[in-house]
Amino acid sequence: MRLDGVLFFPVTPFTTNGDIAEQTVAEHVAQGVAAGAGGVFTACGTGEFNALDLADYTKVVAASVTATGGRVPVFSGAGGPLPTAKALARAAADNGADGLLLMPPYLVTAPPDGLVHYVREVASAGGLPVIIYQRGTARFSPSAVATLAQVPEIIGFKDGLGDFDLLQRIILTVRRSTDREFTFFNGLPTAELTVPAYRGLGVTLYSSAVFAFAPEIALAFHKAVTGDDEVLVQRLLTDFYLPLVELRDRVPGYAVSLVKAGVRLRGLEVGGVRAPLVDPSAADLAELERILAIGLEIAGA
Numbered sequence: 001m002r003l004d005g006v007l008f009f010p011v012t013p014f015t016t017n018g019d020i021a022e023q024t025v026a027e028h029v030a031q032g033v034a035a036g037a038g039g040v041f042t043a044c045g046t047g048e049f050n051a052l053d054l055a056d057y058t059k060v061v062a063a064s065v066t067a068t069g070g071r072v073p074v075f076s077g078a079g080g081p082l083p084t085a086k087a088l089a090r091a092a093a094d095n096g097a098d099g100l101l102l103m104p105p106y107l108v109t110a111p112p113d114g115l116v117h118y119v120r121e122v123a124s125a126g127g128l129p130v131i132i133y134q135r136g137t138a139r140f141s142p143s144a145v146a147t148l149a150q151v152p153e154i155i156g157f158k159d160g161l162g163d164f165d166l167l168q169r170i171i172l173t174v175r176r177s178t179d180r181e182f183t184f185f186n187g188l189p190t191a192e193l194t195v196p197a198y199r200g201l202g203v204t205l206y207s208s209a210v211f212a213f214a215p216e217i218a219l220a221f222h223k224a225v226t227g228d229d230e231v232l233v234q235r236l237l238t239d240f241y242l243p244l245v246e247l248r249d250r251v252p253g254y255a256v257s258l259v260k261a262g263v264r265l266r267g268l269e270v271g272g273v274r275a276p277l278v279d280p281s282a283a284d285l286a287e288l289e290r291i292l293a294i295g296l297e298i299a300g301a
Helices: 022-035 054-068 082-094 112-126 142-148 164-177 191-199 215-226 230-248 254-265 282-299
Strands: 039-042 074-078 099-102 130-134 154-159 183-186 205-208
Touching: 022 039, 022 054, 022 215, 039 054, 054 074, 054 082, 074 082, 082 099, 082 112, 099 112, 112 130, 112 142, 142 164, 154 164, 183 191, 191 205, 191 215, 191 230, 215 230, 215 282, 230 254, 230 282, 254 282
Parallel strands: 039 074, 074 099, 099 130, 130 154, 154 183, 183 205
Antiparallel strands: none
């Protein structure tokens, strides 16, 4: 399964009662696909995977698959305790998802051999293509990734650590061990900021949280970076992405709650975030609105 273009990580809309707003999920996903997303990654980090139970998760995946209508692949999040991750993998398969983004096990720090066993079990439970997500407590060794790259269901590796020495060793080890197609992703928060660095390692695919609330900006950046328009790349990085990242880093969890606030600013009522995340303060929301306006102007939107 080939992924290309800008990858869309939708937020998870909630009603005023805190329930899943399924119709709004569908509207949000449909808008993103229509805007030009290359793939939909639903119920993942930006979609508050951490705050969803199995029933919530099933509703989000089903609504996302229906809204996408087969136009682009739909991957959904999985992770946490092994029994939970396996149940989510089965639910994703039952509701039409095309693959899984497998996030870390819950809390514990495990050795590479343990992570390999965890990934194998979840992949077997769902029978879907799996992209491994290296971040937090899930830190893989080069040999562990090379071992997993031999598993037919494992199709890619998304890096959320930003350890370029480790990532380069992983890439070289995997390329040496197999000639099958295996894709590497930039999975750092606000990934566009580090796209030039990852491209230096040959990692061109990245996730875009910005696409969830400003597809015009995300697509303008992608077009500029793939078309070698260095002037526009630097302008967007300097005047939009850098201030956004500085705002993001003011409060833990803003990598998600700012995105959700951005979706609301663009006119779609998706509710606030679930605990333990917090919504942006009035001052930070105003700053987000100012940064967004600058980005849209640069993108010509």
